[in-house]
Amino acid sequence: MNITFFLYMVLFISCISSGAAQNNSGFDHFWLVQSWPPVYCQQINCRRRPSDFVLHGLWPVNSTGHSLKNSSKDIPNFYSLLRNHSFGMEMDEHWPSLGTTDGHDPFKHIGFWTHEWEEHGSGQPYADTYYLQAAIRLRKSVNLLRILGNQGIYPNGRSYWETGYIDATKHVYGYPILKCYKGYLLKEVTICVDGQARNLISCNHEERRSTNCRNIITFPPP
Ligand SMILES: *[C@@H]1O[C@H](CO)[C@@H](O)[C@H](O)[C@H]1NC(C)=O
Numbered sequence: 001m002n003i004t005f006f007l008y009m010v011l012f013i014s015c016i017s018s019g020a021a022q023n024n025s026g027f028d029h030f031w032l033v034q035s036w037p038p039v040y041c042q043q044i045n046c047r048r049r050p051s052d053f054v055l056h057g058l059w060p061v062n063s064t065g066h067s068l069k070n071s072s073k074d075i076p077n078f079y080s081l082l083r084n085h086s087f088g089m090e091m092d093e094h095w096p097s098l099g100t101t102d103g104h105d106p107f108k109h110i111g112f113w114t115h116e117w118e119e120h121g122s123g124q125p126y127a128d129t130y131y132l133q134a135a136i137r138l139r140k141s142v143n144l145l146r147i148l149g150n151q152g153i154y155p156n157g158r159s160y161w162e163t164g165y166i167d168a169t170k171h172v173y174g175y176p177i178l179k180c181y182k183g184y185l186l187k188e189v190t191i192c193v194d195g196q197a198r199n200l201i202s203c204n205h206e207e208r209r210s211t212n213c214r215n216i217i218t219f220p221p222p
């Protein structure tokens with residue numbers, strides 16, 4: 001498999017943003033982590049810039065929001081899973097590796113998905129297909145641009161109160177966790193999901209403390 005420099009950069013950035021991971025004892029629920037490409041792409045050299053949020057991953061976490069892994073679990077066979085063409089197209093649309101390719105070839109993202117699995121997915125307790133399909137289904141059920149827009153928060157380069165982002169998300173999906181680049185550029189929005197990977201829930205008080213944004217957050221345009 002060809003792993004490009006860009007992919008390495010994606011993996012590198014992804015590693016430094018993830019925090020410590022432990023093994024999968026203590027699994028409690030999931031984090032549905034979505035990146036805002038215009039800010040994510042300030043940290044890596046992107047070859048593709050979607051104008052909507054994309055999945056970073058669906059991370060099994062313990063009750064304090066620490067990512068879990070289980071190194072004895074096999075990596076999903078993505079080559080085999082991608083023989084399902086519609087699954088491949090959904091993964092390419094919602095879970096792309098932005099640094100790897102400007103085209104729409106799901107096979108080019110396998111290195112990224114493998115990394116995400118090893119670092120943030122392996123501690124999840126379900127079958128591979130259930131887990132991956134759940135990630136896509138949950139991503140599709142969350143429309144951050146719409147619910148933020150409903151509260152007058154648009155990706156137009158302006159800055160808004162952090163509480164505005166939180167309130168807009170809280171009312172529809174539950175309390176989120178926000179991550180910023182340089183403390184003020186909206187980079188990632190995490191919504192919490194129950195332990196069955198079915199329903200969106202509020203992130204708890206303890207895990208919400210991992211937010212690193214200031215009181216005023218800029219929402220750069222696509
Ligand atoms: C997980 O970590 C705990 C605490 O460090 C340890 O007791 C346990 O054996 C580990 N389990 C696996 C499967 O590695």
Ligand SMILES: *[C@@H]1O[C@H](CO)[C@@H](O)[C@H](O)[C@H]1NC(C)=O
Pocket residue numbers: 020021022026062063064065066
């Ligand atoms: C969650 O994981 C972190 C990091 O490994 C650990 O320090 C903490 O004790 C864990 N919390 C629970 C409730 O298992």
Ligand SMILES: *[C@@H]1O[C@H](CO)[C@@H](O)[C@H](O)[C@H]1NC(C)=O
Pocket residue numbers: 024025070071072073074
């Ligand atoms: C880790 O994965 C292995 C292989 O699937 C499994 O047998 C084991 O129970 C898992 N460990 C934990 C702590 O769930």
Ligand SMILES: *[C@@H]1O[C@H](CO)[C@@H](O)[C@H](O)[C@H]1NC(C)=O
Pocket residue numbers: 084085086087088090133
């Ligand atoms: C193929 O993928 C689609 C979209 O994810 C899914 O709805 C369908 O159940 C999958 N088909 C099989 C045979 O797994």
